[in-house]
Amino acid sequence: MLSDTTRSRLVLAVLVAVALVLLVVDARPSGDPVTSIARSGGELVFAPVAAGVGLVSGPFVRVHEGFSAGPEAADRIGELEDANAELESELQAARIDEHRAEKLDDMLHLSGLGAYEVVPAQAVTRTTARGYAHTATLDAGTDSGIETDMTVVNGDGLVGRIIEAGPRTATVKLATDVNSSVGARLEESRKIGAITGGSVPGGPEADMTLELFDLEAPIDQGDRVVTLGSHEGAPFVPGVPIGTVDEVEVAPGALSRIARITPAVDFAALDVVGVVVKGPSEDPRDSLLPPKPEPEGDQ
């Protein structure tokens, strides 16, 4: 029933072998020159077409938004652009509101250390062909100063981090991806934890789940969570809002407290985002250290 010529089978075998070699080569953590050249080739075709699609679809998107979300949605694009323009100054203060900005600045010692530098970009894809990974493509790349392991934010908070950057496009792993893990800090109590995309085993069904390392930490519905920040701001800069606590799971015998998080960012309506290309001018971790003791004071 499945008879075929030897030559035809040979072709299939060769193609399968090539695909397997590509898979193995590209799955390695270090970048491979062959696959990165191939990706830049794909991007060469993709970038102009995506820009054209964006240009053509703009009016349709606006009309769709006007119909789907009422009259106030018509101003949404303008609002987003304004929000993006204000982002730099907003991030500098890591402001969530006036009162808490002081606390945040005190705790992180970020005030006066210099601004984050943000490169604006637009999300040009939101879904993937097979729907597993939560990733988006941005229409800016290494030509604009974007590198892998940079934080991506928008006017509302944390979007994700760059996992792959070509000359003109970049791939963002969204914070809701199952493989995404972000160091987080509770705004009120300063307790630290980790936010994972999706649900964790034993946790509730969620877009994001917070695991607090301190079992005794007070945590309530409505508490806000910001990024803890990584060493030298890669992949995450500190102080970016991630979301609010929605529901706290009380699991007897658990080693950590689990809470469901409502993301600050509306991932379904991702549009204009900013990539933090430069963190604070000084490493804020140094300023968290206590002042050096003065030996001459003991004499």
Place this chain on the structure above:
Amino acid sequence: MRSVITLLMVAVAVLVQATIVNRLPFDWGSGPDLVLAAVVAVALTTSPAAAAGCGFAAGLAMDVMPPAEHPMGRYALVLCVAAYLVALLRANTGLGGSAGGRISRWSALGVVVAGSLIVGLGYAFIGLVMGDAHVTVGSVAANVGIGTLATTLVAPLVTLPVLGVRWMLTGEDFATIQGPISVGGW
């Protein structure tokens, strides 16, 4: 001529998939797969070796396009094998059973459904083997189910036109060359 037009149609399917379909915000996960729908149409009108080549090329093109979220070659492998199987089954069994080697439109849609299921499961299987944390029973069931449904819904707009163009460009004398080996179906 026929191969140039085919190449053009598959390339357009890849670009539309990468820049338009993937841009739409599907809250429920996966959207339709135009590339698969186009490749099935090509596989139904060509030899197994050529089908495998076409599937590999289209899959590799999708792998190379942003976003770079899965290792290169994953989709190429699955699409190559799926296209080969479709062409092989057709060449050996005269799928659809119609005379003259042309399968009916409804059978073509049925092949798209089957191909979509094979590709969805194959893609998930490679993820499972490579330790992709996205692959869980729930996510695979949802993505394969919804993806197959969406692909089937767009298939009349992709598979049937591609099939029609390829039939049109085939000379009448050669229409039966790819037909059933034994007369009368099996």
